[in-house]
Amino acid sequence: QAKLVESGGDSVQVGGSLNLSCAASGFAVSSCGMGWFRQAPGKQRERVGLYIVDGDTHYADAVKGRFIISRDNDKNIMYLQMNDLKAEDTANYRCYAACIEWQGNWAWGQGTQVTVGA
Numbered sequence: 001q002a003k004l005v006e007s008g009g010d011s012v013q014v015g016g017s018l019n020l021s022c023a024a025s026g027f028a029v030s031s032c033g034m035g036w037f038r039q040a041p042g043k044q045r046e047r048v049g050l051y052i053v054d055g056d057t058h059y060a061d062a063v064k065g066r067f068i069i070s071r072d073n074d075k076n077i078m079y080l081q082m083n084d085l086k087a088e089d090t091a092n093y094r095c096y097a098a099c100i101e102w103q104g105n106w107a108w109g110q111g112t113q114v115t116v117g118a
Contacts, residue, residue, distance in 0.1 A: 005025075006023075014116055034097045035049055035051060038092065069081075080095075092111045094112075
């Protein structure tokens with residue numbers, strides 16, 4: 001059974017950095033598309049970025065140039081490196097995985113909280 005566990009969320013100052021991890025089990029991160037969503041209180045969930053199986057990445061305009069998604073296939077972990085954090089990056093961040101063989105079903109992590117303050 002596929003399982004995702006996020007970690008790395010914390011409270012940081014504006015301009016700081018965090019590196020979130022999404023540890024996967026039950027499937028290989030190298031074989032599936034994966035990505036990150038975030039949701040702030042009172043706001044709609046938005047996709048932060050995604051990592052396609054072939055290695056290509058795409059990011060939301062709000063984080064482009066500041067956030068980087070990467071994967072360690074040996075450790076079976078996906079990362080979200082967040083730099084130059086802004087107050088508006090405050091949200092609960094969740095990772096997901098979508099494998100072709102799951103026929104449209106996605107696996108989700110439980111989420112990790114990122115709080116950016118002055």
